[in-house]
Amino acid sequence: MVKVKNPWHRPVVIFLAAVIIVGIIIMVAISVIQNKPLHQKCKYGIVLDAGSSHTSVFIYEWPAEKENNTGMVRQKHTCNVQGKGISSYSANPQGAGASLQLCMEEAKQKIPAHRHPETPVYLGATAGMRLLRMENEEASDKVLDSVAHSLKSYPFSYQGARIISGQEEGAFGWITVNYLSKNLRKPTGTLGALDLGGASTQITFVPQQNIESYDNSIDFRLYGNDYHLYTHSFLCYGKDQALKLSMGKKLESTLKADKTDPIELRDPCFHPGYNFTRTVPNVFNTPCMREMKLANETFFHVGLGNWSQCQQSIRKVFNTIDCPYSRCSFNGVFQPSVYGDFGAFSAFFFVMDFLNLTSDTLATTKQKLAAYCSTPWKKIVENHPNIKEKYLSEYCFSATYILTLLEDGYKFTSNSWKDIRFIMKIGDSDAGWTLGYMLNLTNMIPAEAPDTPLMPYEGYVTFMFLFSLLILVLLLLVYFYFRRSTRTAQKDII
Ligand SMILES: O=c1[nH]cnc2c1ncn2[C@@H]1O[C@H](COP(=O)(O)OP(=O)(O)O)[C@@H](O)[C@H]1O
Numbered sequence: 001m002v003k004v005k006n007p008w009h010r011p012v013v014i015f016l017a018a019v020i021i022v023g024i025i026i027m028v029a030i031s032v033i034q035n036k037p038l039h040q041k042c043k044y045g046i047v048l049d050a051g052s053s054h055t056s057v058f059i060y061e062w063p064a065e066k067e068n069n070t071g072m073v074r075q076k077h078t079c080n081v082q083g084k085g086i087s088s089y090s091a092n093p094q095g096a097g098a099s100l101q102l103c104m105e106e107a108k109q110k111i112p113a114h115r116h117p118e119t120p121v122y123l124g125a126t127a128g129m130r131l132l133r134m135e136n137e138e139a140s141d142k143v144l145d146s147v148a149h150s151l152k153s154y155p156f157s158y159q160g161a162r163i164i165s166g167q168e169e170g171a172f173g174w175i176t177v178n179y180l181s182k183n184l185r186k187p188t189g190t191l192g193a194l195d196l197g198g199a200s201t202q203i204t205f206v207p208q209q210n211i212e213s214y215d216n217s218i219d220f221r222l223y224g225n226d227y228h229l230y231t232h233s234f235l236c237y238g239k240d241q242a243l244k245l246s247m248g249k250k251l252e253s254t255l256k257a258d259k260t261d262p263i264e265l266r267d268p269c270f271h272p273g274y275n276f277t278r279t280v281p282n283v284f285n286t287p288c289m290r291e292m293k294l295a296n297e298t299f300f301h302v303g304l305g306n307w308s309q310c311q312q313s314i315r316k317v318f319n320t321i322d323c324p325y326s327r328c329s330f331n332g333v334f335q336p337s338v339y340g341d342f343g344a345f346s347a348f349f350f351v352m353d354f355l356n357l358t359s360d361t362l363a364t365t366k367q368k369l370a371a372y373c374s375t376p377w378k379k380i381v382e383n384h385p386n387i388k389e390k391y392l393s394e395y396c397f398s399a400t401y402i403l404t405l406l407e408d409g410y411k412f413t414s415n416s417w418k419d420i421r422f423i424m425k426i427g428d429s430d431a432g433w434t435l436g437y438m439l440n441l442t443n444m445i446p447a448e449a450p451d452t453p454l455m456p457y458e459g460y461v462t463f464m465f466l467f468s469l470l471i472l473v474l475l476l477l478v479y480f481y482f483r484r485s486t487r488t489a490q491k492d493i494i
């Protein structure tokens with residue numbers, strides 16, 4: 001009997017199989033490396049939010065290759081500038097620029113040095129500077145010159161320092177929340193934006209009704225979709241200016257009713273037992289109100305802690321009678337019915353979060369707030385020893401103002417109240433106008449949708465891996481089948 005065997009057969013098959021396996025491994029490795037998102041290659045941008053009460057510096061970061069994809073920019077760092085807002089430096093403009101130094105030095109540390117020259121820096125000032133410009137344009141120009149001069153002294157790419165309009169503030173806040181929620185490339189609805197500052201407040205949303213006033217309408221084409229937005233910014237209706245408006249009205253009626261000395265302003269929006277000596281100019285030092293000349297300049301601000309009376313007094317700062325359109329919010333400003341979900345951020349969040357009122361029904365919110373406002377001031381201070389007294393004393397007013405603004409002003413109902421989400425951040429990033437402002441100025445939101453790869457990166461890697469595994473298994477099956485049939489043939493021959 002002769003045993004037929006090809007001595008070359010086995011090593012050749014093994015060699016071929018090894019070459020194929022190594023080839024597949026190399027192919028997968030190359031494709032993984034080739035397509036790996038380059039995490040280390042990030043770009044940066046800096047936006048300074050020069051608000052009426054304070055300035056914050058925001059540093060944003062995004063992967064260099066993916067700048068046109070929605071949701072790719074994230075907030076890397078924030079720095080709160082010490083002291084008050086830049087508009088408080090009207091008598092000492094140099095101080096405004098100097099106040100930014102610590103945070104700008106921090107930005108130099110946070111951003112890799114080789115990226116400094118290409119990192120854009122923008123400063124946008126909001127309602128505090130709008131008011132200063134109304135009052136004293138020369139002073140407001142000097143403050144802007146001072147911050148511009150300061151920002152130019154850093155190694156970044158200075159792109160300007162300006163007062164943004166209320167419309168921009170509203171629209172960019174809307175872009176921010178919808179960019180971060182990744183709503184912009186989907187057919188699903190968008191999120192309206194409610195921003196409450198110290199000196200102004202903004203409402204922005206996609207309405208169902210026609211926009212009757214040109215000033216309140218803004219159009220965007222983003223990622224191939226058209227958005228027709230309603231937006232309005234109420235100057236003087238941020239919570240600090242609204243407090244002045246409301247106190248000013250009460251002070252005027254107190255003086256009409258009773259000219260006794262000392263003047264006592266009995267205020268239902270402050271806690272019982274609260275008693276603070278203030279000066280009249282401290283209330284009236286704003287272009288939001290007619291000046292009131294008074295011989296006696298100090299008064300006692302005395303708390304009563306009565307929520308429903310507080311709401312009555314706040315209602316007086318909204319004119320809901322005159323309306324030249326089919327419907328208005330207040331002060332003769334056109335507003336379509338609120339529609340869809342809303343993100344309420346900035347002071348809307350700070351106040352409602354402090355009072356634990358971010359997830360109740362409207363009726364429960366009112367009940368809880370009434371109980372809070374009637375709590376004695378002494379007890380409030382005892383319960384919150386570490387909170388700044390100015391903030392603490394004003395939470396009853398601020399929350400009552402928020403409820404009145406949303407319900408009587410914007411016409412939210414107990415039903416649509418459920419559509420308001422009080423938010424501070426979405427993911428890592430703060431809700432606010434700054435991110436939208438930067439995305440717009442760096443052209444990071446294209447009008448048309450950019451070409452997208454066939455499948456996302458993770459899907460691509462998984463696909464390549466499974467496909468290679470399949471080929472390998474098939475090859476092994478062929479090999480074993482081939483080996484078995486060769487052996488069978490050999491046996492048959494034997
Ligand atoms: O922790 C907090 N508790 C209560 N209010 C806060 C807190 N942090 C900031 N605020 C308030 O948020 C508001 C922010 O307004 P901002 O300075 O942005 O003014 P603007 O947007 O009108 O220019 C101010 O009224 C400020 O007092």
Ligand SMILES: [Ca+2]
Nearest residue numbers: 051126197346
């Ligand atoms: Ca603000």
